[in-house]
Amino acid sequence: MKIVMAIIKPFKLEEVRDALTGIGVHGLTVTEVKGYGRQKGHTEIYRGAEYAVSFLPKLKIEVAVAGPDVDKVVAAIAGAAKTGQIGDGKIFVTSIEHAVRIRTGETDVDAL
Amino acid sequence: MKIVMAIIKPFKLEEVRDALTGIGVHGLTVTEVKGYGRQKGHTEIYRGAEYAVSFLPKLKIEVAVAGPDVDKVVAAIAGAAKTGQIGDGKIFVTSIEHAVRIRTGETDVDAL
Amino acid sequence: MKIVMAIIKPFKLEEVRDALTGIGVHGLTVTEVKGYGRQKGHTEIYRGAEYAVSFLPKLKIEVAVAGPDVDKVVAAIAGAAKTGQIGDGKIFVTSIEHAVRIRTGETDVDAL
């Protein structure tokens, strides 16, 4: 099993969710995060005090999937989250060793 | 060493924390997240515009533990977070290769 | 490739970012989290109802780096985030198997 973690632009959430549903993935967890990268931020000015804000709002999506599905999932996210402009984000894949569904106690692939 | 990451219902936090303290785990990190899964969301209506909201508030708990403790920890969380109703959440276990306590520079199991 | 995940004190963010930039790391993702650990919390009182609040605001930083850079990165974060007082936080390192830059489709080390 793997966890696919993606950093995306906030307004792409619905499209990514739909893409995942389209390939049969029906669970995911989303976190509001701030990203720092190549995409340039903006300047805010408050009564003469200027702040260069370089952290931009992003969403982090985490999807646990069975090993074999991982490429399909990565491709689905990458496709749906892409605008082609700087700051589109990243996808990272990690292994998970164990999974449990709290409600039923089912484990591993059954738990997803 | 492992990281146990659990997605739980928000009002279960205190119980999970107590269960962990009960088995000697005294550190954890909590993130507010939104979950999408089998649990159905709700509808919001604002002046005739209806929104089907499928992302529900959840908490993500991350606990780093020494390898041997992992089953105990998973069991403790699963026990405390369970209501038996849909949406109780998941637990995922990942390996970590290295840990550091910033204050002292202690590493690995000493750092937890 | 690795993900370095660090829990730090919120007001240390700018210093950590500068330290990372100093060693050539130009991307990271930040999440607001609440930490529970040795650092004691505080008491809040609202009209006679006393609440012992043990979760403290922290920031979680995630940086994906190429395998060889990992020690440099851990050292940089540990150095910049340190105050020497309890609650400074932890650093955890995990492996990632795969990385993608959504905008270009570049993968793995090129994607970072």
Added chain:
Amino acid sequence: MMRSSLYRWGLGALALAGLAAAVIDPALAQAPAAAAPAAPKPNAGDTAFVLISAYLVLLMTIPGLALFYGGLVRTKNMLSVLTQVFVIVAVVSIIYVIYGYSLSFTSGGGLNAFTGGFSKAFLMNVDPTKTAATFSNGVVIPEYAYIIFQMTFACITPALIVGAFAERVKFSALLLFVVLWVTFIYFPMAHMVWYWAGPDAIADAAKAVAAAGSDAAAKAAAEAKLAEVKADAGLLFQWGALDFAGGTVVHISAGIAGLVGCLVIGKRIGYGKELMPPHSLVMTLIGAALLWVGWFGFNAGSNLEANGTAALAAINTFVATGAATLAWLFVEWAAKGKPSLLGAASGAVAGLVAVTPAAGFAGPMGAIILGLVSGGVCFIFCSTVKNAFGYDDTLDVFGIHCVGGIIGALGTGIVVNVALGGAGIPDYETKPGELVAGAYEFIPALWAQAKAVLFTLAFSGIGSFILFKIVDVVVGLRVTADREREGLDLAEHGERAYNL
């Protein structure tokens, strides 16, 4: 005129099908009691003052009270509290013009000690030229101005109650309860405390007594007439109970209803176990500040005239609040180690409550004492006493409004004393046409206040209990546990307060 009022009545009936049609007996209709025939004209200054005071009472309700309460609940219940307060204002305003004003401020015939009648239902017989009495001889205001001012009191009082069982009450149940409560508790209370014949009627009767001179028969007749005029008043008014702006009618009656309500409905899930900190003390502060500002309308406006006594009532309102703020703050600082914003704000409201019945009767130093006492005592009630008894009065409606109201009602009997800097108990008979301070005796004055307090506790306490039980049977008072967990905003109203 007859035709027009028939049309009018028809229009109202049309709008509110069926309601009240049976209860209104046109035979009861009578010339407006409040206005004398060839009477004095309203002064634009007094009219402006009363109207703007009414606006201020609305301001203290929405957004004032709504925010004060709303900031203290958890995020997931914020909108439910706001909606409750807002819709209560809407509902009660309509009821008030249909029959509330009439029940409160007309003669109730045989039941006059307890309630008014229906002679001004649908505001029949009121028009822009009609006037209402004030507390000075020869000074009147437009009756519409009096109505809107009193209407705002009827709107805020039931809204105070919702704080006691916030975060778990069903919206439909609350609406039903409020309709019943204003009808059977509030309007009668207002009548019992505030309905009277007015200064000019008393002065006229008293002058007739004086004019009767040595003619025994004439004198007896005149004296009988005077007695009759004085008896044309609500029960508590006849007892001589003083309540300048609503200590009994508003605060004690709402406060005890709240206590009864939270006992009947039960504690919130997780009460005492889960953290339930206020979700936004900023909103609570805004609310407290608007309560303070708006309360000038409430207290000084209750003078019905813009004169030196209104200004006294305003100053008293200011300094009692200041004193209670400091009392709560410093007692808390001493007892708990830190002076809190919520403490300061709660103290302010406690002071406002306590000075309400005394506003135009006390002197500024008396008002300060009332504030100091209520700030300290209410703090003890909301922390120690409430915890000891373990009831879940979510927003301390009892600990602040009922306790503060009792302190104020009893204290009024003391600080009204001219010897203590008070304004004295008004006497309209001794020098007819002039308002002078009557003789003051400590025991009778205090006893009149105590009787009024006890009566209000019993009347509103028992009455509210019955009404809560009825509502519980009819629609159920409480939401299900699931809906309570989810939060009333989503469960009851389908909305979320914040999408930041």
Added chain:
Amino acid sequence: MMRSSLYRWGLGALALAGLAAAVIDPALAQAPAAAAPAAPKPNAGDTAFVLISAYLVLLMTIPGLALFYGGLVRTKNMLSVLTQVFVIVAVVSIIYVIYGYSLSFTSGGGLNAFTGGFSKAFLMNVDPTKTAATFSNGVVIPEYAYIIFQMTFACITPALIVGAFAERVKFSALLLFVVLWVTFIYFPMAHMVWYWAGPDAIADAAKAVAAAGSDAAAKAAAEAKLAEVKADAGLLFQWGALDFAGGTVVHISAGIAGLVGCLVIGKRIGYGKELMPPHSLVMTLIGAALLWVGWFGFNAGSNLEANGTAALAAINTFVATGAATLAWLFVEWAAKGKPSLLGAASGAVAGLVAVTPAAGFAGPMGAIILGLVSGGVCFIFCSTVKNAFGYDDTLDVFGIHCVGGIIGALGTGIVVNVALGGAGIPDYETKPGELVAGAYEFIPALWAQAKAVLFTLAFSGIGSFILFKIVDVVVGLRVTADREREGLDLAEHGERAYNL
């Protein structure tokens, strides 16, 4: 005097270089029309009432309207809405004293049916001793009080429009549009509806007719004079259209301008696809409550005197709002399954809009009917009708202000009827010096209202269309797609609303 007003004029010109210099023809300058020579003195009560009413109208605009609107947009556009409303107030206040008041409330000579002139530009010829007429014979207020009251109306009206194209309009374009719109739409509308010679001028002329007695020539002359005095009024006033506080001038004219604006500027990116829930219904509730409170200034203040009619207008404002709140709430509850806070708040505003033209003309039961109708109908417009047509009127300026305004304007023609409890159409001629209710005939009364509605829809609709097109050509109405995505707060103002 001449020298001083020259200096004054010079000072103004200096401050606002160049503007208007050409258009002001000093020859037009004339004695203030509003004040009679050896005329009545203002009463402090009326003066206080009108001044405080003006403050209340400002309160309903900032923070009231700003928050009501701001809470409904997404977080990223919050400050843009607040800034738009705040700066509109600033801009229009300056324009108003420069030429807005003069264009609205002086004689426009040959164009008098449509607009005023420049005789009071820079408030020339106004000083603290000058007075303005009210609606009662022999009652006046300081002209400065009248000016500030009317100024607040001019400030809020264009601010209403911004709701229609919130979240996408360019700030510079909006400012330019507002300057043009008040100049070419609002000031003429205000003149056409509210400019007249005043009660004393009519009474004097009517008395002269009566005094002329049997002398045919004198009578003819006096009658000609009376006709002339009556003709010294705006077009819609001459038609006999009733608009107590601005149903046509304010709400219909702003509402139709909003509809035109959102059609010209186009839908928001993602409209109908992305979730766009209100970011803070708490702010919307605060705004709605302050609108309710401030609207008393608007409606009762429009009576210009603190008397029984002002109190009637205040009560009407209260109960129409209560009724509309309940209507929207219950219709929504029935139709959608849940009663919402936003529904209650929207209903309240719909009721306030509908009662605006009727405030001093209806009786309380008539006001309740207006409220019930507007609460229900506006709900249908904002949900069903809007979705059916698919235009993106962000904050329902059309569905609430235009639709509610039309209901109110037409309804005024009905509920003004004395037989239905209304106050009647004022008649200053029949008994000169006394205000009596004139004869009422259904068809003419309704037709006068309908004509006024149609005229306003056409005038403001077409006029606004032209102005939007001009602004679009000059600076471009809409921000780029990127800036719209980023949010106007950062893109246009360089700030974020919250850093929690």
Added chain:
Amino acid sequence: MMRSSLYRWGLGALALAGLAAAVIDPALAQAPAAAAPAAPKPNAGDTAFVLISAYLVLLMTIPGLALFYGGLVRTKNMLSVLTQVFVIVAVVSIIYVIYGYSLSFTSGGGLNAFTGGFSKAFLMNVDPTKTAATFSNGVVIPEYAYIIFQMTFACITPALIVGAFAERVKFSALLLFVVLWVTFIYFPMAHMVWYWAGPDAIADAAKAVAAAGSDAAAKAAAEAKLAEVKADAGLLFQWGALDFAGGTVVHISAGIAGLVGCLVIGKRIGYGKELMPPHSLVMTLIGAALLWVGWFGFNAGSNLEANGTAALAAINTFVATGAATLAWLFVEWAAKGKPSLLGAASGAVAGLVAVTPAAGFAGPMGAIILGLVSGGVCFIFCSTVKNAFGYDDTLDVFGIHCVGGIIGALGTGIVVNVALGGAGIPDYETKPGELVAGAYEFIPALWAQAKAVLFTLAFSGIGSFILFKIVDVVVGLRVTADREREGLDLAEHGERAYNL
């Protein structure tokens, strides 16, 4: 009477044990200076106006100023700012009735040029029938109304100061400082600028001079008496300095105290290094709007009568604010590239400050000029000048209140000129009983203003420095670094602002 006031005094003493007992010399007690014996009666309109103006000043303080300031600090310090402002109001209100009013507005005997005495301590000798003078001959208001109005000024002024050292001051230190500051700086300043014998006293003395006719001795006596009456005034009043509503007393004195305070207490940790953006510009906007609305109470209310001059003051307040809003907005737009909400709101406050001393003296065009100048100059101070000097005046108390106050105070000396559309310098002597505009000479007028500005800067600047040092020694001005990092809300008050 004697007995009653003794009781009263006793009651006060009891409440506030020990305080002031020594300083009050009953021998000083005298008949209330402000009220003439068989004097004019207050008008309900004026009374209503002054009372409601007082409420408005409270509204502008809480929640107005509290939110304006609170929105600008970081989340972790939000409640500390709100608590400071709220509790300052409470503290000062109590001090004011104990000795503040007396020190400000009674004769100070030998020290009369600088301070009042204790003859009205505990509001002794004040009751609802007592009156206070206004600025018109023969017009009075209830003394209680005057007291509550002035009390609100005393409450807001020290609250302005807290902005300068927000986010680091210790709460206990602040309270102590405020008590000292109002006692030793504010009450004397109010006395020096606003204490005088009143129009009727001057008119009577002037009439006596006229009546003395050719009798040299009588004339000399009468003239001596007139001189004495005119000398019964505070120092700055005697200099002829004009300050309609508090440019020197309120804004310059608070502004310079703020600057001194932030220098004494030092910069915030991380100032200039860490990001410290405002945590909620929404709260700041609400605050700014309520300041604008409430300031009408401040400025127009200072006229003490509801007449044409009050209306003028209101209009001036409106347009100066509008002009300053635009000036800051456009200058910022030009200089920084974007027009910001915070800029608009800051400009509004700068305009309100600048028009304060001029409100009833300027004409509308003069007020616009004042607004334009202050909006522009204050922007430069808050951005460029402050950054250049590097002091950490957290919320720009100096840059807005002191700088704006100086612009207003000096500008008043110019725009008061009748030739420039101003209302002129009041002259009560030339035509006794009538208020006429006196002769205007540029240099003396401006010099009187400049002297007042310099005196205020020195008096409040040096005095505040001494008081800050005393407080620092006694309790320590600043929290520890750890507590500052944690935030004052948790560290000092044990609460968090938001739990969303």
